[in-house]
Amino acid sequence: MFADPLLLARAQFGLNIAFHILFPSITIALAWVLVYLRVRIERTGEAWLKGAYRLWVKIFALSFAMGVVSGITMSFQFGTNWPGFMQKAGNIAGPLLGYEVLTAFFLEATFLGVMLFGRDRVPAWLHTLSSFMVAIGTSFSAFWILALNSWMQTPQGFEIIDGQFHATDWWAIIFNPSFPYRFTHMMIASGLTAAFLVAGISAFQLLRNAQFEPARRMLRLGIVVAAVLTPVQIFVGDLHGLNTLKHQPAKIAAIEGIWETGRNVPLLLFALPNNTERRNDYAVAVPGMASFILTHDFEGEVKGLSEFGDKHPPVMQVFWSFRIMVGVGMLMLLLSWGAIWQVFRRKPSPRWMLLAFAGMTFSGWVAVLAGWLTTEIGRQPYLVYGVLTTAEAASDVPASHIAITLVGYAVVYSLLLVSYMVVVTQLAIKEAAGEKTPEPVNPAFQSGIA
Amino acid sequence: MDLPLIFAMLMGLAILAYVILDGFDLGVGILVPLATPDEQDMMVASIGPFWDANETWLVLGVGILLVAFPQAHGVILTALYLPVALMLVALMLRGVAFEFRAKATGWHQQLWNRLFFVGSLGAAVAQGMMLGGVVTGFGKGALFVGFELLVGLGLAGGYALLGATWLVIKTEGDLQARALRWGKGAAFLAAAGVAAISLATPFASANIMEKWFAWPRLLWLSPLPILSAAAFAGILISLARLQRGQSRREYLPFVLGVWIFVFAFAGLAYSLFPYLVVDRMTIWQAAAAESSLRFVFVGACIVLPMIVAYTLFSYRVFWGKARSLTYGE
Numbered sequence: 001m002f003a004d005p006l007l008l009a010r011a012q013f014g015l016n017i018a019f020h021i022l023f024p025s026i027t028i029a030l031a032w033v034l035v036y037l038r039v040r041i042e043r044t045g046e047a048w049l050k051g052a053y054r055l056w057v058k059i060f061a062l063s064f065a066m067g068v069v070s071g072i073t074m075s076f077q078f079g080t081n082w083p084g085f086m087q088k089a090g091n092i093a094g095p096l097l098g099y100e101v102l103t104a105f106f107l108e109a110t111f112l113g114v115m116l117f118g119r120d121r122v123p124a125w126l127h128t129l130s131s132f133m134v135a136i137g138t139s140f141s142a143f144w145i146l147a148l149n150s151w152m153q154t155p156q157g158f159e160i161i162d163g164q165f166h167a168t169d170w171w172a173i174i175f176n177p178s179f180p181y182r183f184t185h186m187m188i189a190s191g192l193t194a195a196f197l198v199a200g201i202s203a204f205q206l207l208r209n210a211q212f213e214p215a216r217r218m219l220r221l222g223i224v225v226a227a228v229l230t231p232v233q234i235f236v237g238d239l240h241g242l243n244t245l246k247h248q249p250a251k252i253a254a255i256e257g258i259w260e261t262g263r264n265v266p267l268l269l270f271a272l273p274n275n276t277e278r279r280n281d282y283a284v285a286v287p288g289m290a291s292f293i294l295t296h297d298f299e300g301e302v303k304g305l306s307e308f309g310d311k312h313p314p315v316m317q318v319f320w321s322f323r324i325m326v327g328v329g330m331l332m333l334l335l336s337w338g339a340i341w342q343v344f345r346r347k348p349s350p351r352w353m354l355l356a357f358a359g360m361t362f363s364g365w366v367a368v369l370a371g372w373l374t375t376e377i378g379r380q381p382y383l384v385y386g387v388l389t390t391a392e393a394a395s396d397v398p399a400s401h402i403a404i405t406l407v408g409y410a411v412v413y414s415l416l417l418v419s420y421m422v423v424v425t426q427l428a429i430k431e432a433a434g435e436k437t438p439e440p441v442n443p444a445f446q447s448g449i450a
Numbered sequence: 451m452d453l454p455l456i457f458a459m460l461m462g463l464a465i466l467a468y469v470i471l472d473g474f475d476l477g478v479g480i481l482v483p484l485a486t487p488d489e490q491d492m493m494v495a496s497i498g499p500f501w502d503a504n505e506t507w508l509v510l511g512v513g514i515l516l517v518a519f520p521q522a523h524g525v526i527l528t529a530l531y532l533p534v535a536l537m538l539v540a541l542m543l544r545g546v547a548f549e550f551r552a553k554a555t556g557w558h559q560q561l562w563n564r565l566f567f568v569g570s571l572g573a574a575v576a577q578g579m580m581l582g583g584v585v586t587g588f589g590k591g592a593l594f595v596g597f598e599l600l601v602g603l604g605l606a607g608g609y610a611l612l613g614a615t616w617l618v619i620k621t622e623g624d625l626q627a628r629a630l631r632w633g634k635g636a637a638f639l640a641a642a643g644v645a646a647i648s649l650a651t652p653f654a655s656a657n658i659m660e661k662w663f664a665w666p667r668l669l670w671l672s673p674l675p676i677l678s679a680a681a682f683a684g685i686l687i688s689l690a691r692l693q694r695g696q697s698r699r700e701y702l703p704f705v706l707g708v709w710i711f712v713f714a715f716a717g718l719a720y721s722l723f724p725y726l727v728v729d730r731m732t733i734w735q736a737a738a739a740e741s742s743l744r745f746v747f748v749g750a751c752i753v754l755p756m757i758v759a760y761t762l763f764s765y766r767v768f769w770g771k772a773r774s775l776t777y778g779e
Contacts, residue, residue: 057777062549068502069545073538075509078516080531083524090520091742098517098746101510102753109506110757110764113499117775121767166739395528405535412539416546419562423553 006394008402009081012409014376016073018369019413023067025368028142028187029194030060031135033221034115038131042124051214055431056198059424061116066420068109073409081402082383084393089165089384092158092173093148100144108137139187146186150179152384153375154247160387177247181240182375188233189371191225192332193364198222199339200361201424203354205432212432216348219357223343226336234329238293244378245294248385250308251378254318256290257283260304265290273315278306313380317373325370328363335360362421453747454737457518458724460750461511466715468507469577470612470708475501477613479544479570480606481632482563489625490563496620496772498548503761505541517746522726522736529588529727530580533598537576544569574609578602578643585647585718586654587728597650604643608711610636615685615704618692620772626700633689633703640707641682644714648675651721655728658721671720678713681706 037053040046075097079086085093111133119127157172158165167173199222205215245252252258257273257280258265267289271280288298295302305312335356342349349357383390475497482490516523527534547566554562582598583589614636617629652659662671685706691697724732737743 054777058553061777062546062553065502065546065549068505069542072505072509072541072545075512075516076527076534076538079512079523079527080534083528086516086520086523090516090523091739094517094520094738095742095746098513099749101506101513102749102757105506105509106503106757106761109503110760112502113764114767116777117499118767119777164739167741167745170745395524397528397531401531405532408535408539412542416542419546419550419554419558422558423550426555427553 005397005399005402006391008399008406009394009397010390012402012406013077013081015406015409015413016070016077018372019417020067020070020074021368021372022365022417023063023070024138024142025190025193025364026063026197027060027067028138028190030056030063030197031131031138033194033198034060035128035131035135038128042128048213048217051431052218055201055214055427056218057116058427059197059201061112062420062423064108064112066416070413071105080397081395082393083395085383085388088163088388088393092151092155092165092167095167095170096144096148096151096174100141104137104141104144108134108141111137142186142190143183146183147174147176147179150182151176153182153379154178155384155387165384165387178240178243181236181243184236185233185240185371188229188236189364189368191229192233193368195222195225195229195336196332196357196360196364197362199226199357200359200363201428203349203357204361204425205428206349207351207354207358208429209432210348215432219349220343222357223336223339226332227340230329230333230336234333237329242294244375248378249303250305250312251318251375252294253303253305253308254313254315254378255322255374256294256302257315257319258290258302258304260306261301262304263291263299263301264288265294265300265302267293268319271319273319275315311381313378318378321370321373321377325367325374328367328370331360332363332367453740453743454518454733456747457514457737457743458726458733461514461518462715462719464507464511464514466712468504468511469715470711471504471507472501473609473711474612474616474704475504476544476570476574477609477611477636478616479566479613480574480610481613481617481629482567482570484632485625485628489628491774492621492625492772493617494548494551494566495775496617498775499764499768501545501548503764505545518738518743519726519733519736520738522731525727525731526584530583533576533579533583537573537580540569540572540576542569544573570609571606574606575599575602578605581605581718582647585651585721585728587730589654597646600646601643604640604646607636607639607643608707611640611685612704612707612711615689615707618689619700619704622771627693630689630693634686637682637685637689640710644678644710647714648717651718657729661721674713674717678710681710681713685710 034053034057037049037056041049041053078093078097111130114122114127114130115134118130122130151173154177156176157167157169159168160166198218202215202219202222205212206219209215241252241255256265257268257271259278259280264287266283266285266287268280269284269286271283271285273279274281291300291302292298294300305315335353339349339353339357342353379385381389381391383393478493478497482493485493512523512527515526543565547562547569550562551559551566578601579598582594582601586594586597611633614629614633618626618633621629652662662668685703688697688699688702688706692700692703722728724734726733726736
């Protein structure tokens with residue numbers, strides 16, 4: 001297993017892209033939260049706003065830096081790990097990534113400097129505009145990268161000449177069938193990740209200092225956003241699933257653990273899909289429910305994995321990562337709706353609720369990763385669905401090189417992830433303790449350099 | 451319209467912009483251990499608002515390689531697999547160290563201060579090794595690795611030169627006096643690096659040898675080495691004059707340092723053109739389909755001027771001597 005370069009290359013790329021997506025998931029939405037705070041600060045200047053901004057701009061800067069450095073890695077790994085992808089599909093993938101760099105990366109990176117450190121150097125409106133530019137940049141970035149990913153899932157608008165992809169219709173490529181659903185699903189996922197991060201950190205602060213006003217306000221903001229977005233996300237997720245059923249039926253069959261085509265297909269709540277025996281062990285099922293969800297008819301026919309020969313994804317991973325995503329979504333719905341009730345009654349959140357939010361601080365990450373694993377593993381064995389297999393795109397770099405660098409990346413990412421979570425917690429504790437940043441003995445240190 | 455040629459020039463400009471812009475901030479990172487803790491903070495403050503955008507030029511460079519020359523993208527990056535991985539890890543550690551060294555506490559903070567230096571130096575050396583690999587056509591063996599390391603150290607010296615002369619512009623007092631001294635040391639390292647790569651490149655390929663040393667080409671190419679040597683001399687002289695207080699032109703050493711990079715870049719571009727992989731793959735052989743190039747070209751024409759404009763804007767906002775960085779309220 002360790003000698004298989006394809007598996008190593010996938011593990012390495014998967015590790016990198018999984019680590020990377022953690023941070024855009026936060027910053028895409030958190031950038032807009034900061035724009036909101038900034039506008040309110042310039043309008044009303046209430047004290048709690050400044051306290052909230054002081055903490056969240058630091059967490060944003062930290063998250064952004066993590067996203068940037070792991071994103072640079074991504075741009076190189078397309079070439080180092082999947083040279084076949086670039087040689088065959090470069091005519092499509094290249095321009096989409098190119099537009100991401102041109103319209104998003106420079107915008108966010110340049111205005112970030114002004115947003116973070118320019119407050120006393122430019123007029124207020126220009127500073128708010130810079131925050132806005134950063135937020136727009138992060139959203140543009142999501143637009144292009146999801147256009148490319150969606151095209152890999154539901155490719156169209158191209159022809160193949162001598163084994164190479166050639167674009168025939170850029171509009172069709174960008175607005176491919178799964179793009180609107182995937183883009184919306186991801187943007188809302190970012191909103192939920194940020195909402196639970198904000199609510200979780202604020203709850204954590206309130207557990208230490210119940211009177212801390214910025215945390216009370218930010219908790220409420222997080223609850224409201226989460227309570228609104230969670231049901232919308234469930235609705236959009238359902239549409240996305242129906243879209244997948246239409247274009248990638250093998251993925252849906254794997255998600256639902258359906259081996260044979262049939263009517264009145266049960267929904268599996270628990271099962272251990274068995275790849276070798278091609279059946280599910282220990283299944284707990286609701287009769288007819290999968291047919292109902294997927295076709296909105298209990299007697300609806302759903303295609304099974306056997307229709308696809310060996311060209312279907314590994315079932316166990318897809319089956320379970322999907323259930324983890326949905327499970328986290330249900331927890332989010334339960335908690336945010338329970339909490340919004342308290343907000344309506346203008347009651348302070350009880351201690352158990354604060355503990356629950358603090359416990360769900362990084363729940364968005366779990367759902368986002370599980371969701372991406374579902375859709376990406378669900379595309380296997382293809383890289384570009386139905387047209388180019390992952391094996392065809394792999395590089396001929398020796399397995400030992402991939403293994404060594406894989407270990408290197410894993411060590412670095414573990415260090416970064418632990419440091420990130422420790423520092424975010426420390427920043428939150430420091431703010432909640434009401435510690436004003438002392439006047440600098442050691443200016444840049446204390447006040448925080450991005 | 452010869453789009454592959456246009457994209458090759460764009461890629462060259464992006465790489466040159468990257469080397470100069472990220473060069474000065476990587477250089478500041480390389481110099482950090484030579485300063486006191488207070489000075490270190492001021493040094494980081496002088497590059498804090500810029501490093502992120504500077505690094506984006508690297509993404510643009512590799513992005514154009516991917517967009518315009520997908521055939522070469524895979525070949526080059528798999529050949530450079532290990533130095534690329536080294537560079538990426540180094541850039542990662544250094545990039546987040548900007549954040550962590552300011553926000554972490556205790557021994558954690560010390561750790562990130564060290565990693566900031568290690569990452570800056572590591573990225574510079576790795577990039578030099580990649581350059582060494584490209585000009586020798588990805589030769590294998592101990593001799594080539596030795597050469598690549600030499601180029602790596604030379605490039606680190608060059609970055610340190612840009613970093614030191616950047617600090618001359620952005621700082622005052624003791625720190626500026628130190629930066630003037632660092633600039634001199636770095637200038638010698640950089641000169642050795644440029645000389646080494648200039649002498650070694652022709653031996654890697656008969657074609658390149660022919661391009662430089664055939665008469666009368668040698669004659670009209672001669673300004674390149676002569677001007678480079680003059681720029682080095684100019685840097686040493688202007689640093690000395692600034693040290694003695696005989697001159698107030700603080701920007702001059704940095705500008706001359708930039709010119710050295712421009713000359714070295716011009717020489718390399720002349721050596722390699724029209725190849726992306728020496729003697730194996732030209733820009734036309736590696737180019738993407740015409741329709742893809744045209745699609746990106748239109749966008750680049752609209753967006754690149756905007757990028758240049760707001761980049762200038764951000765440098766203007768933070769014009770003048772560096773101040774300690776604070777998030778405003």
